[in-house]
Amino acid sequence: MSDRRATPKPFSIAIAGGGITGLCLANALVRHKIPVHVYEAAPAFTEIGAGVGLGPNAIRAMALMDQDILRAYEACQTTNVSPAEQGRFFNFRYGMEKPSSDGMKAGELICDVRSGSVTSSVHRARFLDQLARLMPKEATSFGKRISAIDDEGEGVVLSFADGTQAKHDAVVGCDGIKSRVRRLLLGETDGASLPVFSGKYCYRGLAPADKAIELLGEQMASESQMYLGRPGHVLTTLIEQGKTVNVVAYTTKEDGKWEDPEWVKSASKEEMLGNFHGWSKPVEDILHLVEKPNMWALFDHPPAKTYHRKGKICLLGDAAHASTPHHGAGAGMGVEDALILTKLLAAVDSKTELEDVFATYDAIRRPRTQRLVTSSRKLGEIYDFQDQTIGDNMGAMGNYLAHAWDWIWNEDLTQHLGKAEKLLTVARQKGITQPKGVRVREAPPRV
Ligand SMILES: Cc1cc2nc3c(=O)[nH]c(=O)nc-3n(C[C@H](O)[C@H](O)[C@H](O)COP(=O)(O)OP(=O)(O)OC[C@H]3O[C@@H](n4cnc5c(N)ncnc54)[C@H](O)[C@@H]3O)c2cc1C
The missing domain is CATH 3.50.50.60 (FAD/NAD(P)-binding domain)
Incomplete structure (x- = not known):
């Protein structure tokens, strides 16, 4: 006190x-x-x-x-908008077009992780x-x-x-x-x-929520979603009292190296989209809405x-x-x-x-x-x-998450x-x- x-x-x-x-x-x-x-x-x-x-x-x-x-x-x-949604962290969804090894299809829910209280x-x-x-x-x-x-x-x-x-x-x-x-x-x-470089980088940007709702529907656009795939993941969360969708699209750098002294750089939408071929339609739709993404190299200590x-x-x-x-x-x-x-x-x-x-x-x-x-x-x-045990088995993924x-x-x-x-x-x-x-x-x- x-x-x-x-x-x-x-x-x-x-x-x-x-x-x-x-x-x-x-x-x-x-x-x-x-x-x-x-x-x-x-x-x-x-x-x-x-x-x-x-x-x-x-x-x-x-x-x-x-x-x-x-x-x-x-x-x-x-x-997370309605009282029923309070406490939802992310809906984890299968993000690829091709089904997973255990048969999960594009956009299907892997699991819904809740924090038990407000997540904001x-x-x-x-x-x-x-x-x-x-x-x-x-x-x-x-x-x-x-x-x-x-x-x-x-x-x-x-x-x-x-x-x-x-x-x-x-x-x-x-x-x-x-x-x-x-x-x-x-x-x-x-x-x-x-x-040290973690081997991963991401594209970050903002999308207008009204346009996201038009394309994905109210529920998919306003609840926090995380689409998992190979070799990356894409998350969307509403910010600014529901006016804007925060989009972060992660991917893996094949050679595991980051030699550029700059860790945050502007990137083109085309370059970002190029990293997400073979992903499902909701992922492509949301990425198309992101204007002026920035690229972030991910380091840790x-x-x-x-x-x-x-x-x-x-x-x-x-x-x-x-x-x-x-x-x-x-x-x-x-x-x-x-x-x-x-x-x-x-x-x-x-x-x-x-x-x-x-x-x-x-x-x-x-x-x-x-x-x-x-x-x-x-x-x-x-x-x-990329985990040796879980791989793209969405049942095991859900249990872990x-x-x-x-x-x-x-x-x-x-x-x-x-x-x-x-x-x-x-x-x-x-x-x-x-x-x-x-x-x-x-x-x-x-x-
Ligand atoms: C893509 C991405 C997404 C993330 N999402 C989340 C999330 O959803 N939730 C979450 O909890 N965390 C998230 N994080 C982590 C989070 O951003 C950081 O943990 C947090 O911002 C760290 O805050 P900080 O104040 O410790 O450091 P910083 O935010 O880095 O602030 C450091 C400050 O120190 C100043 N500074 C630097 N050097 C000097 C110096 N020599 N002398 C004086 N001042 C100096 C800088 O200008 C800056 O203002 C995310 C990180 C990334 C990269």
């Missing part, structure tokens, strides 16, 4: 990056009277014009963090805009790309690409999949400091040995555990990270305890968030009929938080937390 009467904490936190993770964390810290400043590399908070879906775990995390954050989300969410999507830019509005103006600086972090004993000095510097007690890297803070924390020679160093640096969101998007849960994990770190910071009263806080956060969050990275890769292969989100959505976050708080209490009694299996890397002062 926010304690709006509390006096400000005697330490200040710098946040590198104002994406969904950074702004959720920043808002939650402000509301817990923890001095914070967001340094964003871009000239303004920016997000691409695409949708992001948040599962019930992320919604619960927002509610536990702060009601204003939840309201910011609710102000721009699109839930937002237009990313609108959500970020709502979160940005909640922030005090003086707590944010733009055009500040962090390039170096110096450990000054008492705190950290951040150096920015524009030649300026800032001093804080600690810095939290929320600077996304290409995180500079991650490289500085792990070291340039650590194989996990850079993301090898597991980091640690998410923190010495009470000075900590990693959250994609900077800590960028995953492929196949579970649709990366942003939600960042929101959970923000919840746990906020509550742990709120529980301490001196900067000497930041090391205990970060070590506790690391011990609690690393296993769950790294599981997302590996589970998401596997799910991508399953969707695209029916429970693939249980561990993500059903996590009891109150209990998760309780565990974190207990671990922090033990650490504070003993001194520095060093939970089993967690190694804190030693490093030279210049990080």
Whole structure:
């Protein structure tokens, strides 16, 4: 619970990056009277014009963090239309023209995965805009790309690409999949400091919902659909209160390599359609409606040995555990990270305890968030009929998908938080937390 009467904490936190993770964390810290400043590399908070879906775990995390954050989300969410549809995640459908090995035909339902509560999507830019509005103006600086972090004993000095510097007690890297803070924390020679290509890429774009309804019918266009095939999958979700369909069409790069320095590029509709020959009519229809698609190469992170160093640096969101998007849960994990770190910071009263806080956060969050990275890769292969056991057997596919989100959505976050708080209490009694299996890397002062 926010304690709006509390006096400000005697330490200040710098946040590198104002994406969904950074702004959720920043808002939650402000509301817990923890001095914070967001340094964003871009000239303004920016997000691409695409949708992001948040599962019930992320919604619960927002509610536990702060009601204003939840309201910011609710102000721009699109839930699955009718009350009967509430809680539907995706209708998984067989997407190819040719029947599957066990006889499933084009467009048939493999299974309908429900989250048990509200599953909703937002237009990313609108959500970020709502979160940005909640922030005090003086707590944010733009055009500040962090390039170096110096450990000054008492705190950290951040150096920015524009030649300026800032001093804080600690810095939290929320600077996304290409995180500079991650490289500085792990070291340039650590194989996990850079993301790796997953072998898959996707086309993303938006289609007008009225046209999609004309072509596919009300139900197919307005419910979230995921069409599975070889070697890719195509998903559609309604965003912007039902006005727009968010379309993402995934495929596999045959040679498994991505050598282009650009990961996001504009693409032509023809090129996108060329990847989906042999797919069923609903898939072709929806892809024809997408104007100006972008192509996204999908990278993820090898597991980091640690998410923190010495009470000075900590990693959250994609900077800590960028995953492929196949579970649709990366942003939600960042929101959970923000919840746990906020509550742990709120529980301490001196900067000497930041090391205990970060070590506790690391011990609690690393296993769950790294599981997302590996589970998401596997799910991508399953969707695209590349799993050795499941292949294109839609019966086996349905059985797998029916429970693939249980561990993500059903996590009891109150209990998760309780565990974190207990671990922090033990650490504070003993001194520095060093939970089993967690190694804190030693490093030279210049990080
Ligand atoms: C195709 C696709 C679909 C997805 N769909 C979903 C979904 O449906 N649901 C879901 O939960 N997740 C989804 N994800 C994952 C989700 O997009 C990410 O997990 C989420 O956006 C990560 O947020 P973040 O704030 O941690 O990082 P980012 O959104 O990457 O934000 C990082 C911020 O840091 C800034 N920055 C970078 N470097 C620096 C620096 N050196 N100094 C200062 N600032 C810096 C950037 O400008 C940016 O504003 C999807 C991902 C992809 C690729």
